[in-house]
Amino acid sequence: MMTNLFSSFDPSTSMNLSLNWMSIMLGLIVLPTMFWIIPSRINFMWIKLCLMLSNEFKVILKIKEMKSITLIFLSLFSLIMSNNVLSLFPYIFSSTSHLVLTLTLALPLWLSFMIYGWINNTIYMFAHLVPQGTPPILMPFMVCIETISNIIRPGTLAIRLTANMIAGHLLLTLMGSTGNKLSLLMINMLVLSQLLLLLLESAVAIIQSYVFSILSTLYSSEVN
Template sequence: MATNLFSSFEPTTFSSSSLSLNWASSLIMFLIIPPMFWLTPSRWNYLWVSLISAIHKEFKILIKEPKWKGSTLMFTSLFSIILVNNFLGLFPYVFTSTSHMSFTLALSLPLWLSFMLFGWINNMIHMFAHLVPQGAPSPLLPFLVIIETVSNVIRPGTLAIRLTANMIAGHLLLTLLGNSGASCNLYTLNILILVQTLLLILESAVAIIQAYVFSILTTIYSSEVE
């Protein structure tokens, strides 16, 4: 039984001794996805390949650089990891790793840092030009440089917080509605089940959208580094 509202997001829940097995849920996709490419093509295989192909085309349009060939594989893998972990969190008694900053920040920070190092080392003039918006008045240039620098520095944090906050919000609402079921009568319970079903459908859409937004924004940040 949950001791408080946020106990479902506690990484040490259901752990034996000092070993927490909750984070193992983020590795389930490595056991599910690779084997299906070696099996006879099925509807699930066709659906997954179609989804990855569509995402690959989106990333290819955003990058627009011949020298970045093959980089879409990294962003497609990022989308797959986040999408699978978001959906796994919708199942009962499955730990939602994407609702923790330690997981989302571990995805966004290394990517952002590698983009920045690559840009500043290989094309410093271009990176400095990004700090000054085109056509900005001269008296405002110092302030605009500060604003652009701050907005650039907080990018990995905003990526991580956006994904974490959206996953936590839906799960908390489902938890609140589920805890109130014991005190409801039969009529109210039927309405509650209907509302939770609709909310679960909404959370499924949010899981897809947040994975897409995270990977698309990361691709856009990488395309700014030439």
């Protein structure tokens, strides 16, 4: 029995060790060996998805040929999506619902973009703080607003992913905890609603990984 509503997100185990974080590597174990050897349907689907995402990243980054920088964002998308989807299974730790993981992904990316931009494109970074057409009297305020919005970017990336994963899991937990108090008809309706909600959460798991990688790509394109 859960001690509180958020105990399903507790990373500790019975041995007082945070072994639940090993679920990040669970995707490599779940995927069958045949996926890596013979071009299966799953492999073809994954390659098509990666090519589609790579083309979108190239448009955002304004590059014409394939470059290794798109592999960074493809790897980021794959890592987040695999953890999001795996967390929907019972008794699997939801690692992406913790700021420890999401901030670890967002903060180094944003920091590397900022360091690269301020070292190589200093004038452009200063010019980016003042939008084009801003009246001179509003320029100090716009610099403050743009600076604050730039600083909170890794936090918004991390919190967006964490909040979306926590919200769906909590709703599923709340609905499931009321099952022993309902009649047979209401239980059937509850199971149907939970299946629909699980389908929605599967879509959210993929969409949030896409949003995270696309926003990271947009932040990268602003420093070039």
